[in-house]
Amino acid sequence: MQLKVPGPMVVSDFTQQVEAIIGQSVSKCYQCGNCTAGCPAAPEMDFGPQRIIRFVQLGLKDLALTSNTIWTCASCVTCTTRCPQEVDITGVMDALRIIAQREHYPVQDRYVTALNDIFLGNIRTFGRQYEIGLIGKYNLRTRQFFKDVMLGPKLFFKGKLKLLPHRSGNVREVREIFRRVKEESAASSANRAGRA
Amino acid sequence: MSKGLQDIARELLEKGEVQVVVGWGAVKADPDRTRPILVTDPDEVGELVWNPRCVNNLAVYLTKAKSDVQALGKAAIVAKGCDVKAITGLIQEMQFSRDDLVIIGVACKGVVSDGSLWQGELTEENRDLKCRFCDVRTPRTYDHLVGEEVPPVDAEDDWKDVRELEEKTPRERWDYWQEQFERCIRCYACRQACPFCYCTRCIADKTLPRWIESGQHPRANLAWNIIRAMHLAGRCVECGECERVCPVGIPLNLLNRELAKEVAVEYGYRAGYDSEAPPPFATYREEDDQSFIR
Amino acid sequence: MARIGVFVCHCGKNIGATVDCERVAGEAAKIPGVVHSENYLYMCSDPGQLKIKDAIRDKKLDGVVVAACSPHMHERTFRRAVAEAGLNPYLAEMSNVREHCSWVHQDIEDGTAKAIDLVRVMVEKVKLNQPLTPIRVPVTKRALVIGGGVAGIQAALDIANGERDVILLERDPSIGGHMSQLSETFPTLDCSQCILTPKMVEVASHPRITLLTYSELEEVDGYVGNFQVKIRKKARSVDMDVCTGCGVCMEKCPVKKIPSEFNVGLSMRPAIYTPFPQAVPNVPVIDKENCIYYIKGKCKVCEKFCGPGAIRFDQEDEIVTYDVGAIVVATGYSLYSVGEKPPGSTIAGYGEYGYGNIPDVIDALQFERLASASGPTEGHMRRPSDGAEPKTVAFIQCVGSRCPEKGITYCSKICCMYTVKHAMLYKHKVHDGDAYIFYMDIRSGGKNYEEFVRRAIEEDGVVYLRGRVSRLYRKDGKVIVRGADTLSGTQVEIAADMVVTANATLAQPDSQDVAQKIGIAYDKYGFFSEKHPKLAPVETNTAGVFLAGACQAPKDIPEAVAQASGAAAKVLEMFAVDELEREPTIAVVNEDTCVACFFCKRICPYSAVEEKEIKDRDGNLIKLVSHVNEGLCQGCGLCVVACPSKSIELLGFTDEQLFAEINALAE
Amino acid sequence: MRFAYFPGCTAPGSAIEFEMSTQAVLEPLGLQFDEIPNWICCGATMGHTTDDNLALALPAKVLLNAREMGGGLEVATVCAACYNRLRATNYEVQHREDRRAAVARILGEEYGGDVGVRHLLDIVVNEIGTEALSEKATKKLGGLKVASYYGCLLVRPPKMVAFDDPEEPRSMDRLVDAIGGEPVDWTHRTECCGGSFTLSKISIVRRLVNDILSAAKDAGAECIIAACPVCQPNLDLRQAEVEKQYGEDYGIPVLYFTQLLGLSLGASPEAIGLDKVIVDPRPLLSAKGLI
Amino acid sequence: MTTADSQSSEQEQRREGAVGPEGWEPKIVAFVCNWCTYAGADLAGTSRLQYQPNVRIIKLPCTGRIDPVFIVRAYEGGADGVLVSGCHPGDCHYSSGNYHARRRFALFRKLMEFVGVDLDRLQFSWVSAAEGAKWVDVINDVTNRVRALGPFTEYQALSRWWKEVPDEQAIEQRA
Numbered sequence A: 001m002q003l004k005v006p007g008p009m010v011v012s013d014f015t016q017q018v019e020a021i022i023g024q025s026v027s028k029c030y031q032c033g034n035c036t037a038g039c040p041a042a043p044e045m046d047f048g049p050q051r052i053i054r055f056v057q058l059g060l061k062d063l064a065l066t067s068n069t070i071w072t073c074a075s076c077v078t079c080t081t082r083c084p085q086e087v088d089i090t091g092v093m094d095a096l097r098i099i100a101q102r103e104h105y106p107v108q109d110r111y112v113t114a115l116n117d118i119f120l121g122n123i124r125t126f127g128r129q130y131e132i133g134l135i136g137k138y139n140l141r142t143r144q145f146f147k148d149v150m151l152g153p154k155l156f157f158k159g160k161l162k163l164l165p166h167r168s169g170n171v172r173e174v175r176e177i178f179r180r181v182k183e184e185s186a187a188s189s190a191n192r193a194g195r196a
Numbered sequence B: 001m002s003k004g005l006q007d008i009a010r011e012l013l014e015k016g017e018v019q020v021v022v023g024w025g026a027v028k029a030d031p032d033r034t035r036p037i038l039v040t041d042p043d044e045v046g047e048l049v050w051n052p053r054c055v056n057n058l059a060v061y062l063t064k065a066k067s068d069v070q071a072l073g074k075a076a077i078v079a080k081g082c083d084v085k086a087i088t089g090l091i092q093e094m095q096f097s098r099d100d101l102v103i104i105g106v107a108c109k110g111v112v113s114d115g116s117l118w119q120g121e122l123t124e125e126n127r128d129l130k131c132r133f134c135d136v137r138t139p140r141t142y143d144h145l146v147g148e149e150v151p152p153v154d155a156e157d158d159w160k161d162v163r164e165l166e167e168k169t170p171r172e173r174w175d176y177w178q179e180q181f182e183r184c185i186r187c188y189a190c191r192q193a194c195p196f197c198y199c200t201r202c203i204a205d206k207t208l209p210r211w212i213e214s215g216q217h218p219r220a221n222l223a224w225n226i227i228r229a230m231h232l233a234g235r236c237v238e239c240g241e242c243e244r245v246c247p248v249g250i251p252l253n254l255l256n257r258e259l260a261k262e263v264a265v266e267y268g269y270r271a272g273y274d275s276e277a278p279p280p281f282a283t284y285r286e287e288d289d290q291s292f293i294r
Numbered sequence C: 001m002a003r004i005g006v007f008v009c010h011c012g013k014n015i016g017a018t019v020d021c022e023r024v025a026g027e028a029a030k031i032p033g034v035v036h037s038e039n040y041l042y043m044c045s046d047p048g049q050l051k052i053k054d055a056i057r058d059k060k061l062d063g064v065v066v067a068a069c070s071p072h073m074h075e076r077t078f079r080r081a082v083a084e085a086g087l088n089p090y091l092a093e094m095s096n097v098r099e100h101c102s103w104v105h106q107d108i109e110d111g112t113a114k115a116i117d118l119v120r121v122m123v124e125k126v127k128l129n130q131p132l133t134p135i136r137v138p139v140t141k142r143a144l145v146i147g148g149g150v151a152g153i154q155a156a157l158d159i160a161n162g163e164r165d166v167i168l169l170e171r172d173p174s175i176g177g178h179m180s181q182l183s184e185t186f187p188t189l190d191c192s193q194c195i196l197t198p199k200m201v202e203v204a205s206h207p208r209i210t211l212l213t214y215s216e217l218e219e220v221d222g223y224v225g226n227f228q229v230k231i232r233k234k235a236r237s238v239d240m241d242v243c244t245g246c247g248v249c250m251e252k253c254p255v256k257k258i259p260s261e262f263n264v265g266l267s268m269r270p271a272i273y274t275p276f277p278q279a280v281p282n283v284p285v286i287d288k289e290n291c292i293y294y295i296k297g298k299c300k301v302c303e304k305f306c307g308p309g310a311i312r313f314d315q316e317d318e319i320v321t322y323d324v325g326a327i328v329v330a331t332g333y334s335l336y337s338v339g340e341k342p343p344g345s346t347i348a349g350y351g352e353y354g355y356g357n358i359p360d361v362i363d364a365l366q367f368e369r370l371a372s373a374s375g376p377t378e379g380h381m382r383r384p385s386d387g388a389e390p391k392t393v394a395f396i397q398c399v400g401s402r403c404p405e406k407g408i409t410y411c412s413k414i415c416c417m418y419t420v421k422h423a424m425l426y427k428h429k430v431h432d433g434d435a436y437i438f439y440m441d442i443r444s445g446g447k448n449y450e451e452f453v454r455r456a457i458e459e460d461g462v463v464y465l466r467g468r469v470s471r472l473y474r475k476d477g478k479v480i481v482r483g484a485d486t487l488s489g490t491q492v493e494i495a496a497d498m499v500v501t502a503n504a505t506l507a508q509p510d511s512q513d514v515a516q517k518i519g520i521a522y523d524k525y526g527f528f529s530e531k532h533p534k535l536a537p538v539e540t541n542t543a544g545v546f547l548a549g550a551c552q553a554p555k556d557i558p559e560a561v562a563q564a565s566g567a568a569a570k571v572l573e574m575f576a577v578d579e580l581e582r583e584p585t586i587a588v589v590n591e592d593t594c595v596a597c598f599f600c601k602r603i604c605p606y607s608a609v610e611e612k613e614i615k616d617r618d619g620n621l622i623k624l625v626s627h628v629n630e631g632l633c634q635g636c637g638l639c640v641v642a643c644p645s646k647s648i649e650l651l652g653f654t655d656e657q658l659f660a661e662i663n664a665l666a667e
Numbered sequence D: 001m002r003f004a005y006f007p008g009c010t011a012p013g014s015a016i017e018f019e020m021s022t023q024a025v026l027e028p029l030g031l032q033f034d035e036i037p038n039w040i041c042c043g044a045t046m047g048h049t050t051d052d053n054l055a056l057a058l059p060a061k062v063l064l065n066a067r068e069m070g071g072g073l074e075v076a077t078v079c080a081a082c083y084n085r086l087r088a089t090n091y092e093v094q095h096r097e098d099r100r101a102a103v104a105r106i107l108g109e110e111y112g113g114d115v116g117v118r119h120l121l122d123i124v125v126n127e128i129g130t131e132a133l134s135e136k137a138t139k140k141l142g143g144l145k146v147a148s149y150y151g152c153l154l155v156r157p158p159k160m161v162a163f164d165d166p167e168e169p170r171s172m173d174r175l176v177d178a179i180g181g182e183p184v185d186w187t188h189r190t191e192c193c194g195g196s197f198t199l200s201k202i203s204i205v206r207r208l209v210n211d212i213l214s215a216a217k218d219a220g221a222e223c224i225i226a227a228c229p230v231c232q233p234n235l236d237l238r239q240a241e242v243e244k245q246y247g248e249d250y251g252i253p254v255l256y257f258t259q260l261l262g263l264s265l266g267a268s269p270e271a272i273g274l275d276k277v278i279v280d281p282r283p284l285l286s287a288k289g290l291i
Numbered sequence E: 001m002t003t004a005d006s007q008s009s010e011q012e013q014r015r016e017g018a019v020g021p022e023g024w025e026p027k028i029v030a031f032v033c034n035w036c037t038y039a040g041a042d043l044a045g046t047s048r049l050q051y052q053p054n055v056r057i058i059k060l061p062c063t064g065r066i067d068p069v070f071i072v073r074a075y076e077g078g079a080d081g082v083l084v085s086g087c088h089p090g091d092c093h094y095s096s097g098n099y100h101a102r103r104r105f106a107l108f109r110k111l112m113e114f115v116g117v118d119l120d121r122l123q124f125s126w127v128s129a130a131e132g133a134k135w136v137d138v139i140n141d142v143t144n145r146v147r148a149l150g151p152f153t154e155y156q157a158l159s160r161w162w163k164e165v166p167d168e169q170a171i172e173q174r175a
Helices: A013-022 A034-038 A049-058 A061-066 A078-082 A089-102 A110-126 A131-141 A151-157 A171-195 B002-014 B042-047 B058-062 B081-092 B129-133 B160-166 B170-182 B189-193 B218-232 B241-245 B252-267 C021-029 C046-059 C071-084 C098-102 C108-127 C150-161 C192-205 C248-252 C292-296 C301-305 C351-356 C364-371 C415-429 C449-458 C511-518 C557-575 C599-603 C638-642 C655-664 D016-029 D044-048 D052-068 D080-095 D097-107 D120-128 D130-136 D171-178 D202-218 D231-237 D239-246 D257-264 D282-287 E009-016 E037-046 E068-076 E097-114 E132-149 E153-160 E168-174
Strands: B020-026 B034-039 B075-079 B101-106 B144-146 C004-009 C034-040 C063-068 C092-096 C135-138 C142-146 C165-169 C209-212 C215-223 C226-233 C318-324 C326-329 C333-335 C361-363 C392-399 C434-439 C463-466 C471-475 C478-485 C490-496 C498-503 C505-507 C545-547 C579-582 C587-589 C609-615 C621-628 C648-650 D002-006 D032-035 D075-077 D117-119 D145-149 D223-226 D254-256 E028-033 E055-060 E081-086 E122-126
Touching (some): A013 A049, A034 A078, A034 C490, A049 A089, A061 A089, A089 D052, A171 D052, B002 B020, B002 B042, B002 B075, B002 B144, B020 B042, B034 B042, B160 B252, B170 B218, B218 E068, B218 E097, B252 E097, C004 C046, C004 C108, C021 C034, C021 C108, C071 C092, C071 E037, C092 C098, C092 C108, C108 C655, C108 E055, C142 C150, C150 C165, C150 C326, C165 C226, C215 C511, C351 C361, C351 C471, C364 C415, C392 C415, C392 C490, C415 C434, C415 C449, C415 C498, C434 C478, C463 C478, C478 C498, C545 C557, C587 C621, C599 C621, C638 C648, C638 E097, C655 E055, C655 E068, D016 D120, D016 D130, D016 D254, D016 D257, D052 D080, D080 D097, D080 D117, D117 D120, D202 D231, D202 D239, D223 D231, D254 D257, E028 E037, E028 E068, E028 E132, E037 E132, E055 E132, E068 E153, E122 E132
Parallel strands (some): B020 B075, B075 B101, B101 B144, C063 C092, C142 C165, C142 C326, C326 C545, C392 C434, D002 D075, D223 D254, E028 E055, E028 E081
Antiparallel strands (some): B020 B034, C333 C505, C478 C490, C609 C621
C-alpha cells in the first residue's frame, strides 16, 4: 500500500464530510489505541477503530468504507467514553456507516444493513417496532430461513411476540418525518458535495 | 405609597438609626415635578413622596463630590431599582460601605418621561424609555421595601433600541451621532447627574495635558461623548439620568446601553448587580473574545 | 524653552542608503526647541559619542534625541554617554530610523519622510522628559528556600557556600523530598539515597543554613530585597535540642498501623515517627491525629521510655518571622491518583482501572519503594496482595498525562525514563520474569537517555507495546490488562501478576495558595510561571523570587538541580550589591485628585498598589488614597489607564509625553 | 411524583415482563407514569447508524409529544436504549446549532432539548432514595447474591446519559442492597453484551455473553439483573447456546431489576412476569423462600 | 498641530499632494508595546523585510498602557487609521497587561463602530518579538485596507470647524 500526496496536503473532502456529521475535528486523535484496546468487537474487525480514525484523518475513504470494522462496531460507546482526547469514535463509526449507505458503497455485512432497513421500515409503517415481523422479514431477506428458528417459538410461547403489529396513533406523522429526513439528508450531502 | 415611605422614614429618624433621609419631595409651584430633599427631622417626613414623577437618581448625592450628605451622619436613601444599582456600583467602587447606608427600596413600574404627561397611569406614551427594558422593578437589595414586589419587564429583546441603530450602515450611524453631538453645548449636565462621575477633578477639566478639547465644536464634542461613554463602560447602570438632564436631548443612554450590552454579552456582567463582583475592566478571562485581533 | 540636540546616525550605509540623513538633521533643526542638530557616520563610535558629549556641554542641552538604530540595541550606550557629559541619562531618547525605517523601505523619499516624523515624535517627547533617578532599594542578604527536596537542598547549599545565610523551609518532618523515596536513578542506576544523603547531612551541619522542618509558610510581605516572611513551626511534641534520635520511642509506641507516607502505604509506621531511618533531622514527630494520648488523653508510653526526656506533649505551634532579600521556591510536585475524583477537583480518576482498588495495581512511586533496598521488601520484588514474586509485570505509561478527558493535557516528561528504569530493575531482580511497557511515544531526549531505552529493549528484553490500556480488572488472582499494540494493529490482553502505572506529575495540590502567599503567577495546572519561558526561566514576575525544580513544570533530577543552582546564582548575583537599582519607570499617584475607587489596585499585576490613609495632624482620617509601592511597581502602566480621574502618571511614559508624541504626527 | 412515560417498542413484546414489573412497582413507590400519547419508536441503534438526521428526529418527536402533555413533566423510561437515544438527542440539540436547525426543519417545530429524561433506576435510587426504598421493601431478599449488569447504554457516553459512574456504576447495587439482596462485586458490570448484533452477528454475541456470564459466576452471583430490554434477552435467551458452545453450565437467571424490586415490594410472581424469563428463576427464588 | 509651520517645503508639497485620493497616501499611527511588537518590528528590520512606509510607531511599555483617548487624539490629528499591537495572550511582559487591553479595546472598538467609524480604521494584532514577517503582513494589510477606504474625511471634516486656540490656562500652569 502507498499513500501518495500529489499536491499540497489539505484536509480531504472525506475528512470534512465525517467531521460535519460528528461536529468535531478528528485531528484530536493522537492514535493511542485506547479504542482498539477496549473494543469488545475488535477481534472480529479487520482494522481496529484506531486505524479507521487514521484512515479518516488521512482521507483514505475507500479503506475506511470498505472495511468490515464499521459494520462490526456494536455501538457500545466504550471507545468514546475512554478516549483520552475526547474523540467521539462511536460517532465516527456512525458517520462512516451513514456515508457508506448514502453513497452505496459495497456493504461488507449485509446482515447489519438488512436488519437496519427492516427495522426502520417497520417504524415507517407502524410508527413502532414490530418484533415478529422484524425477525421473520430479516431471516427472509438474509436467506437464513431457519436461523434462530428456535428462538422465535421460545419467545412466542412465553407470550413475548405478538402476531399483530402494535401501531402508534400517528403513523402519518411518522411517514412525514421519514420523508423530510430524506430531503434533509439529501440536501446536506448535496451541500457538502457542493462545497467540495 | 408615600404613606408607607413616610412611616419607614419616621421610624428610622426617631430611633436614631439614621440622621438624614434622602428622598423626593413635591414641588409646590409645579405639581408635575418632584425634587430631591433631605429630611433630618422626623416631623418633616410628610414632605417625602413616591410616585412615577420621582425621576431623579438620588444615589448621586451619596458621593463626596456631589454633596455632603455623608457629613450629616448616617443616611437612609429612597431608591428605585435603577438607583439601587447605582448604589451597589458605588459600594463596589469603594465610595462608601453598605453598612453606612439604609436603603428604602421602592417597587417601581416605571417613571414618566415628562411629568406633565402623567394622567394617573403609566402608558407606552408617557413611560420613560429606560423603563421599557427595566430588569429591576423591584430593587435587587434593600433594607425596607415600599410597595409590592414587581416582576421585571419581559422585553422581547432587552437591547432593541441599540440593535435598531446597529443595523444601520456606518455612514448612517456616523451622521446620526454627528447630528446629535453637534448640539452638545458642553454644559456637563450629564456629568453632574451621573452617580458615577464622582471624580473631584474630571479629566475634561484636566489641562496638563489636556485630555479633551474644550469648547463647543464637533470634534471636541465627539471626543467628550466617546470618552464619557468609555469611562462609564462596565460601570453605568443605565439609570438614564444623563439623557434626562441633557438640555439639548442627546440620547446618551443609547450610547451607554450599547456598551452595557457588549459587557453583558461578552463578559456576562451587568453593572450594579453585585457589589462583590470584580468590575469587568479590572479583570479578564483567558478565554475572552479576541476574534477582532489578528 | 527647551534646548534639544538631535544626532542623526548614518550607521555607515545602513541608514544612509535609504534615509537622507543630512536632510533629516536639517529638518530637525527647524523644530522649535532644537538648538543643535548634526549627522555623523557612526554615532555609537567613540568619536560619535564625543560629539554628543561636546554638544551637551557647548550648547547646554537639556535633552538629546539620537536617530539611529533600535533603542533595544543602543539606548544604554547613549544614555551612559549623556550621563558622562553631566546630563541626566533619562533626558536622552532614541528614534529608531534603522530597524523601523531604513532597513524596511527602499525609496529614499519615503524613508526620509518617515525618519523626519520619527525624529519629530521623539523631540516632542524629550521636551517633556524629566530627570529620573533609578530606584534604589537596600538588600537583606539572607535567602529563604521553600522546599527541602533535591532542588531546595541544592539551592540552599549553593547560596550558603556563597557565604550568604539561608533559611531552608520544609513542611515534612525531614528534608529529602521525592528523591529520597527513589530506588535507583536513570540512566546510570546509581542509588538515589546514596547520592542524596550526604547533601542532606551537609545541609544540617552548614553554619550558614537555618533548617526549619515540619514548618510551613504563613505569610510573605514586602518586596525584592526586603521581604518579611512568617513561618509556622508546627509542634513536633519532641524537643529537638534534647532528643538523641535513639528511636526507642518509635519501638515502644503502641500504635503501629499507620500507613507510612514515605513507603506510600506499603508499610506501617507508629504514631511517633521519623519518615525514614536517614531522616534529617533525625528527630521524630508525634502524629497527633493518631497518637493515643492526643486522642484519648492517656498513654504517654513514649515519654516513659525516652531516656533524655525529650517528649513535650504541651508544645505548641510557633510563629517565627525573618527578613530575607530573596526567595527560592522549590516546592516540588505531587503524583496523580487513579482514585476517584476528589470533590472540587477538575482531575478525575480512572474508573476503568478500578479507581485504584485493584490490589496489585501500584503506582510508580510505590514501585520505587518496592525496588529500594531500604524499602519494605528490602528490594525484593513482592506484589502487595500476597507477597508473591510477580512473573509478568505490565507497566502503563501516560496514566493521567496527555489525557484531557481526565483533566491533564501535558506530558509529564519523566515517566518514559523512569518506566524504562523500572522495567530494567524488575528484569534485573526477576530474571525469568516478563516486563511489558504500554507506551504512546518514548520521549528519551537527554544525555544517555535513548541509549538507556535501547539497552532495556535489546539487552534486558523489555517488550514495548504501543498503545494505551483500556481496562484493568482482576481475574483468578491476576490482573487482566486489556491494551493494544497500534503498530501491529491488534488488541493485546495480558494476564499480569502486577501492574505499575506511570502516573502523571501534578503541581502540589496547594500550589495556588503558596503562589498567592508569595505573589507569583501560576498556570492553569498550578505550576508556577517563570518570568520568560526562554530567557528568564528561573525568575518569576515578582522581582526577588526565583524558581527551582518541579514546582515550575515536571523535571527530572539533573534539570531540577541545574535550575536550583541557577536560582542560587541569581540570588548571589542580587546579594553581590548592597543596593538594587531599578529602572525608574514607575507609577506615581496624585493624592489630591485620587478618589479612592481602587481600580488601580484591582488591576495591578504586581499587587504594588496599596491603600493609604491621609490624616490630619490629630490623626483623624481625612481621606483614603491609593499609593504605589515603588519597590513592587514594574512600570506596566495598567493603573494609569484604569484610573478614571487620571491621577496616576507613569514616569517616562506620562500622558503628557504621549500626547506630545501623537500631536507631533498631526498635520 | 409524576412523569411522562415512554414505554418503548419492546414493552408490549419481547420485554413484556419488564413492562409488567415496571407497572407493578409504580404504585408502591408512589410514582405516576402517564404514557405519552401516540408515542413512536426512538429509532434505536438502527436509527443512528443509518441516518444522522433520523437519529435525532424520531426521539425529538417523542420529546415534543411529551412536552405537549404540559405540566413540565420529565420523561421516564425503563429501556436503556430509549433512554440513551432520548438523552443523546437532548445533548445534540443543546450543543449543536446545525443539528437543532435540521431537527426544526424536519419536524416543523423548534426543539431545544428542554424536556428532561430520566431512567426509572435513576428515579428510584436518586429521587426516592435507598433509605426510603428500604422502608418500603417489606419482603427483603434474604441475601440473594445479585450481579448488577448495567451494559453500555445506561452509562455511556457519560456526558450525555450518566447519572452514575461510567466505569464503576453502583446504582443497581445500592438498590439490591436496600431491598435485602447481596450485591456481588464483579468485573463485567459495563462490558458490552453485543446487544445490537443479537440478530445479525451471533458469534460475537455468544463470545461476549459468555464472558459476562463467566465473570458473574466467578463472582458467586446467583442471578443477574439488568435494566435494558436488549441486554436481558441477550443474556437470557442466548444462555443455552452459549453453554453449548463453550461447554459451560451457567444456569444463571437473568432478571430485570424491576422484577426483584417488585418482589421485594410484595408483588406476585405472576404480576412481575417471572414465568416469562427463559432461564427459569423460580426454582432459585423459591429455594430462597422468596416465592 | 503646533509644528505645521515649521515643515520643509518638500514635506509640505508631499502632504499637500496627498489631500485627495489622487496621490493621497494613508496616514496610520501604530501604538505598540515595547516588548513584543516593537521588537518584532525590529526583527522585520534586521531581516530586511520590506513594507509600506505609511505607519508611524508610538512605543509604550504595554498595550495595557494605551488609553483609548490616545486613539481619539490620533484621529483628531488627521490619522486615517490606527493600529494597536502587542504581545500574544500569555506572553505579556507584565503577565496580564494584554488581557486587560484586550477587554478594553474589544469594547472601545464596539463603541467606535456604534458611532459610525469603519473598523478597518481601527485594527488590532498580536505580533511577538519573533514575528517579523507577521509585522510586515499586518502593516501591509492595514495600509491596504485604509487605502481602500480613502482619507478619513468624516473625522477630518470635524477639524475644519476648528481653529487652534492656544490653551492659555495650560501655558499659565506650566509657567
